[in-house]
Amino acid sequence: MKPLTLTLLCLASGLLPAQGLNSKKKSAAYSSQNTKEQLVHQSVQQETDRIFNKLVNVRRQFHENPELAGHEKQTQETIKQYLLDLGLEVQTDNYGQSVVGILKGDKKGKKIAWRSDMDALPNDYPDPETFKSKIKGIQHGCGHDLHMAVGLGIAEVLSKNKKSLKGTVYFIFQPEEETFKGAKEMINNGLLSKIHPDEIYGLHVTATPVGQIMVKPNEMFAYQKKIRIQLKNGLSEEQLNGLTKKISNALFRTSNGSKPWELQSIVDPKIGLTNPDTIFKDYLFTDGKFSIYSKNNQSFLEAYLYETNASHLDQIIPAVQKIIVDNGYQNQLVSVSFVQENPTVINNEKLTRSAIEILQNLYGKDAVAADYGQVPFFNDDFAYFQQKIPGVYFFLGGSNFEKGVIAMNHSPNFQVDEESIRTGVKSFSSLIIERLNKN
The missing domain is CATH 3.30.70.260 (ACT domain)
Structure with a gap:
């Protein structure tokens, strides 16, 4: 008797489940999984909204109290305490004023790192904010204050969604980026032999419109x-x-x-x-x-x-x-x-395409704008991490042209629309959850 004939007889006699019934079960299981994912990302958005004003205040505290590369002592203490209050394991013994927060999910899985830079700039440019720097000659004129607020926000959102995490998230708060030294020294001091991340992500606020995330595979800068x-x-x-x-x-x-x-x-x-x-x-x-x-x-x-x-x-x-x-x-x-001849930021092609797909699936086609160029003059020592770990570096829009807010880094009257914090925390919290789920 041929196998196909035997299968048909068994179906007719009820000895094997009908394929249609099996498909319905698979469909129901997929639908249930899909619903769970939707609920997780709804929770991400709700938690982001809940802590938004808190993050704005933290960002302004950093802005008022900037510290130069190699001197980020008060900044380190603020970050350390914030992460400890979230229940994270915290390490401050790697290099300089660095902080590493470790969040372990309820289930085992891959390891993902998020990097935020900490240092301010030695300048005294005009600053239109009411919460100006209290330290003469030092300013957060590059947006690192906002980067830290976003990093802390992601840590808080993910800690509240710990049950959804299949793996571990490392929050690397890195000093001395402006001198292109901090990332290299953290690596030289054995950071990656302690935490072993599989992937790493980071961002930089830039002059593009507020809420716009921009990324491309390969080189972001000249x-x-x-x-x-x-x-x-x-x-x-x-x-x-x-x-x-x-x-x-x-x-x-x-x-x-x-x-x-x-x-x-x-x-x-x-x-x-x-x-x-x-x-x-x-x-x-x-x-x-x-x-x-x-x-x-x-x-x-x-x-x-x-x-x-x-x-x-x-x-x-x-x-x-x-x-x-x-x-x-x-x-x-x-x-x-x-x-x-410092290395330049080069995004891992596979991870970049995955990140774009995830963010667009969750938050719509306009959630990520394509980047077709390479920016001159700027660079980031995040490149040193990318030499060791596959990673993606994003631009996060901070300008609001209707309000006259222009987030042109290292320039007089540098200003950021703080709504970009909300976009960054929501989007990248969701991205990390989804990447952890892709074990």
Whole structure:
């Protein structure tokens, strides 16, 4: 007897369940699971709304009491106490003023890290907020105060949804980001041998519209290099200026005469980051004029340059050497080198696409905006974590143009619409829950 005939006879006699009944059970199970997930994320939104004003106050406390890289003592104590009050295990013995909060879910699973940076900037720019810095010459002019509030908010929301967590979440509050030192030193001091995260996530508030999350796979920023040309003395000031102008012209590539150094254009719908034809891709330029100085009977020419294409980086030094030789200065040439070349933020492609899908499924197609460019001038030492762990770094919009709130980092009158805290806490709490569930 053929197997198919036997199966049909068994179905008819009631010895095997009908496929239709089995499908209904599967459908019911899926529907039940789907309902549970919806309830979890409803809880996330409700808890975010409940603690929102509290987080705003915490952010303002950080804003009023900024601390420079390496001096984040009061900031550390505030974060430590907040996490302890949530019932998290807290570690402060890794490096500097760092804090690591550990939240273990009720079920075993993967391990995910969320990183927030802590330090403020040494400047005294005009600040339109009523809760201005109380420390002269120091400001949270880059948004790290808001980053910490979002990190604490995610910790609180997830601690209230602990039963939904299949795994462990590490909240890494990292000092000394502005000096590009903190992440590297935390790793060098053995952080990742203690906590072993499988994935890591972080964000930076930026000048895009409030509530808008923006991300892309691979590079978020241009590659930033500081180039130094060392020459024997003997060239006049006029010759040195002429040489640097030729080098700058050679190290210049943009599309259709665009100006990617004009950062205010990142929000322009026609040429900004969200447009596939953005001006913030495929460029190379130097940051202003070369600085020229003499030391030990030698001349030094230095400038920062920004390149979007990693494969072009190895071509830059030979190109500069050729210009110097072609202009008759071969005998004066001592060396051409990169004297600063920090790694850039590179998002893991698979995790980025998963994050976009999760956020859009939960909060709608507009929950995440596509990013088609790479921002010059800025960078983040989150890149050091990404060298060790697959990770994703998001932009979180903080500007409210109708209210005149412009979240242009490191600029006078930097201001953030605090509704971005709500967006960040809700969205990334949900993201972490869903990623933990994808064991």
